[in-house]
Amino acid sequence: NAGVTQTPKFQVLKTGQSMTLQCAQDMNHEYMSWYRQDPGMGLRLIHYSVGAGITDQGEVPNGYNVSRSTTEDFPLRLLSAAPSQTSVYFCASSLLQGISGNTIYFGEGSWLTVV
Amino acid sequence: SQQGEEDPQALSIQEGENATMNCSYKTSINNLQWYRQNSGRGLVHLILIRSNEREKHSGRLRVTLDTSKKSSSLLITASRAADTASYFCATDALKGGTSYGKLTFGQGTILTVHP
Numbered sequence: 731n732a733g734v735t736q737t738p739k740f741q742v743l744k745t746g747q748s749m750t751l752q753c754a755q756d757m758n759h760e761y762m763s764w765y766r767q768d769p770g771m772g773l774r775l776i777h778y779s780v781g782a783g784i785t786d787q788g789e790v791p792n793g794y795n796v797s798r799s800t801t802e803d804f805p806l807r808l809l810s811a812a813p814s815q816t817s818v819y820f821c822a823s824s825l826l827q828g829i830s831g832n833t834i835y836f837g838e839g840s841w842l843t844v845v
Numbered sequence: 846s847q848q849g850e851e852d853p854q855a856l857s858i859q860e861g862e863n864a865t866m867n868c869s870y871k872t873s874i875n876n877l878q879w880y881r882q883n884s885g886r887g888l889v890h891l892i893l894i895r896s897n898e899r900e901k902h903s904g905r906l907r908v909t910l911d912t913s914k915k916s917s918s919l920l921i922t923a924s925r926a927a928d929t930a931s932y933f934c935a936t937d938a939l940k941g942g943t944s945y946g947k948l949t950f951g952q953g954t955i956l957t958v959h960p
Contacts, residue, residue, distance in 0.1 A: 773935075773950040820888065836880075836887035836888040839887050
């Protein structure tokens with residue numbers, strides 16, 4: 731049981747390049763999400779998904795695309811990288827929250843630098 | 846704007862002392878969760894307290910929730926150098942009785958415990 735696995739761990743991109751951050755979970759969680767973490771800003775939700783074929787925008791979706799073709803995978807695509815997207819990206823998953831709440835499991839993070 | 850706001854932003858104490866971190870939020874919540882992040886790592890779930898609970902314990906951790914004041918506190922007793930980390934509160938906003946884990950994170954408190 732690997733939990734939430736993110737790749738790559740580190741990436742340097744040039745402005746205008748595109749790339750995909752991969753995220754996979756093996757806990758059969760319905761809910762998956764992507765956050766970015768910037769100094770002094772906490773974590774901000776980019777996109778999330780409540781199941782295969784269903785995605786929705788979070789707080790800061792511009793410049794990012796997601797898809798959820800399987801329960802296990804939730805890739806995050808940067809369409810045309812900008813320096814403002816330099817950040818640490820975290821993928822997370824959980825069972826659907828419901829009224830009782832559920833623990834969210836985070837990946838180890840992907841450090842992205844756009845030059 | 847952030848739903849959860851922690852204070853203080855930074856806390857420096859000696860081993861053996863207690864550490865108290867506070868979190869305030871703005872809207873009605875389903876539950877509130879506390880997470881820990883070691884430098885360069887992902888977030889790890891510590892404790893979840895539901896909106897109908899007032900206090901919860903887990904080992905050396907004690908969390909309180911005051912929904913009338915929209916605030917929560919995390920107390921770490923008898924702190925250790927290994928407790929050095931950033932601590933985040935996250936709120937799960939209540940929407941029609943169900944939410945999909947759209948946790949909103951605060952900016953975090955950086956705790957340093959000196960040996």
